[in-house]
Amino acid sequence: MRRLQATLDRIDRRGYGAYKGLQGTYDLGSFFLFIDRVQRDPFAPPSLVRVRTKENGLDPALFESPVRRVAFEDFLTRAVEAAIGKVVRGSRGLGGSGRVEIQRPSQVVLPRTSVVVSPQHVEARVAVGLPARGRTVDARAARTVLLEELPEVARRSLVPGPEGGVVAEAARLHVETVEDADHLRRQLPGLGLVAFVADGSVLPRESGTSDSPLREGAVPFEGPEELRVSVELPNRGEVFGMGIPEGVTLVVGGGFHGKSTLLSALSWGVYDHVPGDGREYVVARPDAVKIRAEDGRGVAGVDISAMIGDLPGGRSTGDFSTPNASGSTSQAANIAEALEVGTSLFLVDEDTSATNFRIRDERMRELVQKEPISPFIELVRPLHRSLGVSTVVVVGGVGDYLDVADRVILMEDYEPSDATPRARKVTTKFPPRAPVGDKDVRPPRGRRVRASSIDLRRGRRETARGRGVQTIELGRERVDLSYLEQLAEAGQTETIARLIGEFAGAGVSRGVKEVVEEELASVSERGLDSLSSMEGHPGELSLPRAQEVAAAINRARSLEARPGVG
Ligand code: ADP
Ligand code: MG
Secondary structure, three states: OHHHHHHHHHHOOOEHHHHHHHOEEEEOOOEEEEEEEOOOOOOOOOEEEEEEEOOOOOOHHHHOOHHHHHHHHHHHHHHHHHHHHHHOOOOOOOOOOOOEEEOOOOOEEOOEOOEEEOOOOEEEEEEEOOOEEOOEEOHHHHHHHHHHHHHHHHHHHOOEOOOOOEOHHHHHHHHHHHHHHHHHHHHOHHHOEEEEEEOOOOOOEEEOOEEEEOOOOOOOOOOOHHHEEEEEEOOOEEEEEEEEEOOEEEEEEOOOOOHHHHHHHHHHOOOEEOOOOOOOOEEEOOOOEEEOOOOOOOEEEEOOOOOEOOEHHHEOOOOEEEOOOOHHHHHHHHHHHHHHHOOOEEEEEHHHOOHHHHOOOHHHHHHOOOOOEOOHHHOHHHHHHHHOOEEEEEOOOOHHHHHHOOEEEEEEOOEEEEOHHHHHHHHHHOOOOOOOOOOOOOOOOEEEEOHHHOOOEEOOEEOEEEEOOOEEEEOOEEEEOOOOOOOOOHHHHHHHHHHHHHHHHHOOOEEHHHHHHHHHHHHHHHOHHHHOOOOOOOOOOEOOOHHHHHHHHHOOOOOOEEEEEO
């Protein structure tokens, strides 16, 4: 502590660059402080600092299994964030002076690099804006941040209570909720289900831009008798709710009756949620993929022939590339790519689908004979029969889908009912004008991607980094991920960028699925920290799914890929 103080005294009022001398490890009594990377100036990305306890006096039951440890680290990340809000004064000069931040978690619980719990210690990784007075070192303010505020944050959030400290009850609830959700999701295949929505869940969100639960006027979910399933959870005991079986499920209902909200909750059901989210016990198959139209996206060498026949000019769709896909070809590519990396459930909302992809009616068939697109309605059954992939599709306007549904959920005033028998009557009363095509589908051919087509050079440096949730920078290219509806937070984007950077840097061309699986297997073996280029603080990373990693690779505009594996 004295050494840190001495260095601060020595560099006070010197140029900001003198802060470099702080880099190192310090013993603060009950904590260690690691100053891993020091920023160059007050406006540069903040300095990277770790605070580590000297022992771990927390209840070992909170981190005794991998699931519990991830949940507990998530809990502590949020606790540190809350403590920072209470303790740190914040801005005290130019740029980020005096600010302390920890990785900002979304509503979902993910493996992250923000907090590490080991049997020996607990460590929080934070970013600190070292205080500047003008463009010089402000040693007094730095002393306050590093020697008073940071230890106080650690005292409040990383060590056992009772005065301040880790709140045991809340920590236990957090860990047990996540463990239950994980258990519930693992039961789905054995129960023949693709998703489950517990009674009492709160699905609607506060607003289109907030993932927090709607507080006022939210109607809690109450599943219909016919689809009722109960599951025994390790902590909470028996939970009741609506099970969505494998096969083709239609969600129908009038506009504004909660169809998209239900589908969206299912799409987030691939992740565990924090207590209080409202969707704690809404789970879906972990590989579920929400499919949408995304016109304008680039497509590289994707086999969309199952969905789209030969294009004008005799262009084959077995190896389809375009810098500018249409609504329907982009949606077809999204499906083919999801099948390539692997999925057992598609979630499709008519609100975000291309019209000609959804349906083609009899009159148009008569008038337009050269139509390469097989509408999705002809695909949903074969997808399940041939490939074992189920679909939940939201449909408001197209009654033809009733012919291909195994069951129909009707949403009325946010309340689901089983409308399958009524739907059967309707299809008998109004038989299909033309039988729905029902061919077999084969899986799309896998692709080999050329590693060298991803060029990481940017000036003299090589870059592969995340920019917020929705953008990845690969060299000079900015890859747009804004249509990946199941990407939860910036830490995932950053991780994806680094994984792509590793693949491109290694320069070995491989299959998309192979790249994604190997990169993620290496992360699960060596930990997210291994993606860091330096010792110590790894930056802000959270674990993405294989589906999003593949999707990001597939959206790189410079990508060259050819069918060739799988
Ligand atoms: P649809 O897709 O059927 O047109 P949405 O799912 O978009 O309907 O929902 C319409 C509106 O109702 C949204 O503002 C949504 O937040 C709200 N909403 C959805 N479900 C509920 C619910 N259970 N309780 C209260 N409001 C809800
Ligand atoms: Mg809708």
